[in-house]
Amino acid sequence: MSPSLKVKAPLAWFGPGRLVRHAAVISEGGIITFAGPSAGSPLADERLEVDGFLMPAIADRHVHVRLADPAAVLLGGVAAVRDLAWPADEIFALADASELPSFNGPLIRAAGPMLTGRGGYPTKASWAPPGTGLELDGPEHAARAVNELASRGAGVIKVSLNAEAGPTPSDAELTALVESAHGRGLPVAAHVQGVGQAERAVGAGLDEFAHAPWTERLSEQLLEAAARTMRVVSTLDILSFGDVTPELRTACDNLVRFRAAGGQVVYGTDLGNGAIPPGIDVREALLLHEAVRMSPEEVLTAMTATRLEPGAPADLIALGRDPLEEIDALRDLKLVVRAGRVVSR
Numbered sequence: 001m002s003p004s005l006k007v008k009a010p011l012a013w014f015g016p017g018r019l020v021r022h023a024a025v026i027s028e029g030g031i032i033t034f035a036g037p038s039a040g041s042p043l044a045d046e047r048l049e050v051d052g053f054l055m056p057a058i059a060d061r062h063v064h065v066r067l068a069d070p071a072a073v074l075l076g077g078v079a080a081v082r083d084l085a086w087p088a089d090e091i092f093a094l095a096d097a098s099e100l101p102s103f104n105g106p107l108i109r110a111a112g113p114m115l116t117g118r119g120g121y122p123t124k125a126s127w128a129p130p131g132t133g134l135e136l137d138g139p140e141h142a143a144r145a146v147n148e149l150a151s152r153g154a155g156v157i158k159v160s161l162n163a164e165a166g167p168t169p170s171d172a173e174l175t176a177l178v179e180s181a182h183g184r185g186l187p188v189a190a191h192v193q194g195v196g197q198a199e200r201a202v203g204a205g206l207d208e209f210a211h212a213p214w215t216e217r218l219s220e221q222l223l224e225a226a227a228r229t230m231r232v233v234s235t236l237d238i239l240s241f242g243d244v245t246p247e248l249r250t251a252c253d254n255l256v257r258f259r260a261a262g263g264q265v266v267y268g269t270d271l272g273n274g275a276i277p278p279g280i281d282v283r284e285a286l287l288l289h290e291a292v293r294m295s296p297e298e299v300l301t302a303m304t305a306t307r308l309e310p311g312a313p314a315d316l317i318a319l320g321r322d323p324l325e326e327i328d329a330l331r332d333l334k335l336v337v338r339a340g341r342v343v344s345r
């Protein structure tokens with residue numbers, strides 16, 4: 001058994017609605033066994049005191065991890081990622097490897113290849129090696145493809161509705177793949193690009209936009225329908241890399257109205273595509289706060305997938321300052337722990 005670890009901090013955010021002063025988090029075997037006030041907390045083999053703000057580590061819901069350095073991702077405060085398109089053999093093997101304590105990187109969950117139409121996106125995209133797109137050949141094939149990906153350990157199914165870059169799956173193929181995915185308990189995320197494709201995504205019962213829709217202004221009616229059944233992975237920074245672009249304006253406008261309709265936005269960066277830094281992308285967090293008007297706590301909630309509580313993975317970070325006062329504090333990373341192992345301090 002690995003030694004238990006206690007991390008103490010003057011201030012900790014355990015998750016939405018739970019801010020604790022003079023907190024301690026204890027983990028053993030990669031799992032949190034205690035999270036609460038440090039006074040009277042149980043003993044541990046190893047102790048660590050950080051002068052700062054303790055919180056769950058960051059989860060990035062949209063990456064292409066083979067186009068980045070997993071060690072740098074973890075060192076930058078991101079302890080879990082979801083890979084949303086890569087050839088199956090390579091990415092599922094890496095996802096399996098990422099579960100071991102010896103893996104120097106974040107926990108990886110993967111979609112495998114993106115399901116698409118014949119010759120559709122991303123089969124001709126410069127970033128995508130052969131096998132990143134899986135070209136569908138009818139509804140039965142779509143259902144079979146989903147079953148096979150599920151059997152290989154896919155955590156999500158990704159579909160391409162990119163009408164600007166080639167053919168997309170037919171409505172019959174979409175229906176079949178959604179039914180098959182939901183039958184296996186898997187959500188379906190879509191790359192949606194081009195006029196009318198967001199409407200198709202909502203109509204087909206998909207679960208997620210893999211990017212904030214940026215190619216057209218969506219109607220209130222469509223956003224209300226989407227808010228009831230879908231969530232959005234933000235990926236705003238890739239639309240501008242620190243500038244203001246028409247695409248960024250359209251995406252933020254859609255997100256503000258999607259949230260007003262009750263929709264959920266989660267943090268994701270599309271790491272691997274363009275100049276996204278490995279680890280926490282503070283520009284993405286700032287856009288969520290300033291352009292999408294999310295409160296600091298809403299931003300932290302969107303950026304995390306676990307709470308600091310008994311039974312949760314011992315994935316945590318510490319910041320030098322309080323991000324609930326100034327979201328910019330995410331730049332000031334002091335400590336990274338994954339599965340109870342201190343990665344950096």
Ligand SMILES: [Zn+2]
Pocket residue numbers: 062063064084085270273
């Ligand atoms: Zn992507």
